[in-house]
Amino acid sequence: MTELVFFTNQVIISGLVLGCIYALGAIGITLIFGILRFAHFAHSELMTGGAFIAFLLASAFAAWGIVTPIPTGFVVLPIAMVLAAILALGIDKGFYAPLRKRGAKPVTLLIASIGVTLMIQGLIRLFFGAGSYSFFETEPKEVFRFDLASIGSTRPLVITEPQVLMILVTFVSVLALHFFLTRSRLGKAMRAMADNADLAQVSGINTALVVRVTWIIAGALGCMAGTMLALDVTLKPDLAFNIILPIFAAAIVGGLGQAYGAIAGGLLIGFAETLAVFNWTMVLRPLNAILPDWMQLPPTLALVPTEYKLTVAFVILVVTLLVRPTGIFKGASS
């Protein structure tokens, strides 16, 4: 039983948390790709920028002496998401819209998004330095330990308060997104434009409005993902820059342009990463009692060494591109 609880702590909870963050990031990337047809690299900076906005708000709350029952990061999240959405709209207006107007190729937009990445990254580092920050400097990070001795486990089940909230918030947002895309007129228009942009225009759909809504959703969800990542670990200027490739991997594995694919892809990559570095000896140790001496398990038995954790996502990405470039949900292929 102890082993099972250990497995839950190490794989199920961490994989789920990581998967949620990847999924929220990948939704934005996949929507932008579906509507505007380019790979938006600066999405990482929307995430990091959003997290810093939330951090500033949380610090302001702390400075004003506002005490909240749940971590302040979650309380300020809605405000931060609004601000991040405005930031995303501003970036589009300032950098991508002029290029689109000129009829630039998607490749040019991709390069422009790298320029934006560098600028925002530079600005964040300029103001916040290269160090890391924590949301939990003024308040404790609550850790729930469930004692499972009753079912024969010597280890407790451990989950932190931000992790519980994170899983809940992701679930609610994904559900909300689902209803938006399938029930609301604007959501359907978004799907229509991703399906066939020319026909959407001909149908009289206000494509400029759809583009704006896309940026708002991408910015808000990106901010959510970034803030939650910062709440789970620490906040630093290259917070999301380091995980933008796994997020792209999630979007591509799920099928670019497919919102549900992005969610599935995010969870898949999240679990794959945690499973790949998981030390199986910890779970299989009881077998040592029945195994003959020459077959005793080595102290570490992981599929790949921990240093290569992020590499797992790239390998999955490359294999997907080779075997099924359209992804699991058949996204855009050409």
Add this chain to the structure above:
Amino acid sequence: MPLIELKHVVGGYGGAPILNGVNMAIEKTDIGVIVGPNGAGKSTTLKAIFGLLKVTGGTIEFGGENIANSLPDKLVPKGLSFVPQEKNVFTSMTVEENLEMGAFTRPDDFSGTMEWVYEMFPVLREKRRQPAGELSGGQRQMVAMGRALMSKPSLLMLDEPSAGLSPRYVIEIFETIQRVNKEGVGILMVEQNARQALAFASKGFVLASGQNRFTGTGAELIADPEVAKSFLGG
């Protein structure tokens, strides 16, 4: 006053103009058919009306107002609708969602219009929960027309509605077009099946090199030996 009137329209995609002075007038009761050789500017005329390319000269009057270079999201609420030739359905969306997209610009309740469309195309009611990409070519054409009718247009423009359809469906589509016209929707369409389409056209336009060559009723054009020889294949 005609429903739509093109006066000496010049336009193109930047560079040399494709339309060099096109004149046309359509009443609400008309079925207008544009015929002509490849590259004559037939589809381009429809696209110019719908704001999909730059009009550099002349006027396009719709309901007494110059609409040249207005964009589709302004034109659709005014009563114009357009069915492109290719890729004219949202393949990943259901039939019903396709129709809803046609009504995007309408703030009012459009359930009556949807009922009207379903009555016109009963097969669409059966398949309304199916993705449009799974339908046959003829059914897709119906979805595309249904989508365009959802905005309750006064002028419906169709770009080669019979392209790629089997002869049986061509007849069906042409009959539907006449039925739509009887319900009070003006029609302006480009057709390759020129003889067949001119047979029911109240107005026919023969274009060549981006200019009107012949104008008349459908019957007149079919009867004209010169038109028949040069443009209708003898």
Add this chain to the structure above:
Amino acid sequence: MIQRSLTLFGGLFVLILLMGWVMGLPFTSSRLVEAAAYALIALGLNIQWGYGGLFNFGIMGFLMVGGAAVTFISFPVNPVFWAGEGPAMLGKALLAFAVGALIVLAARKSDRIGITGKWKTALTVLAWFIGYCLYRSQIDPAAAYIESAAGGGWIGGLGGHPVLGWLFGGVLAAGIAYIVGKICLGLRTDYLAIATIGISEIIRALIKNMDWLTRGTLTVSPIPWPTPLPQAFQASGMDGSTALLAARSGYLLLAVIVLAIVMWLISRAYAGPWGRMMRAIRDNHIAATSMGKNVTARQLEIFVFGSVLMGIGGAMLVSFVQIFDPSSYQPINHTFLIWVMVIVGGAGNNWGALFGAILLWLIWVISEPLSKAVFDFVSTWSTQFGWGAIPEIEARSAQMRVFVLGLVITIALRFAPRGLIPEVVKRER
């Protein structure tokens, strides 16, 4: 056109003179050597992107491969490693690798004996797993042994001439480019970009963590120079700063010679039938295919050629700084910077790429001291007004160059999308 290029290069020359005057000759000479290496790398990207329209976002990986190659060839021999059991263990690991590869190959051919469909897929996956476990079972102990004191810490180098190392860097980069190209070149542009970034990250993770091969984060130094070091000049009686300058001039001369040879070779090739074919393929893929050109093979060729230059350039940089530190490689400094060089200079034009490389490298290196000066100025000013000084000026100005790079690329895309010295489009009949 020619006049415009001459004016721009003239301006660049003045900028270099100005830099030599303000920042001092030792600083400037170092930066020029680096600029020459970056120019070589930018030419490599220009071949891939400007000529071939191929989107390589994995430049960092090729630079690291070049660096690792020159370290391996030119670093002195490690006698402890060669005396121990390390070589034998590595041999066994190599054997295990070969056996694993054979198992995978056999599984992929299993349809010959009647195993098809899902069973074949399952068998292939199983074969990969077995092969991987087999290799790991040999390489893990070998790596652990070599990394221990008895094994010598790492395998060391071969003690060869650094120029040989540069060549080996090119060869190794070519080999990797061939594999990457085989895998990825069929992909559409943005997928290719992401796939190449992914592969360069995998290369980085490997080089960083294979301590037995590259010494990983422990870093290797001092790596020898191909030209005499300042110490050699000092030994012959020169004073410190003159010796430094003399040594750097020697290195610079060598770098410029390499650059000139490469420039000459590719300009010739590009003006000839080969270049015409490349342009045809880039501008109209489908037409070129229908004319019977083997597009994929040509693109692979271009990808490999470009990567060779990146490998050599990466090796030159490592030789020059005398240290190979895998953790110093960053996508911003080693992939995006090169892209900005080529785009600002003018993709498709070798002189443009050369100009862009030198200009951007200079901008990159002077934006830090420049912003520090600006911050210092503003800081004194704000202190006088009683608003207090700007804190941590040093750290902040170091970050400015990332911002400046982003600013340069966005401005270039907006106002000079074809670069400062654009491609000359010849009207060919």
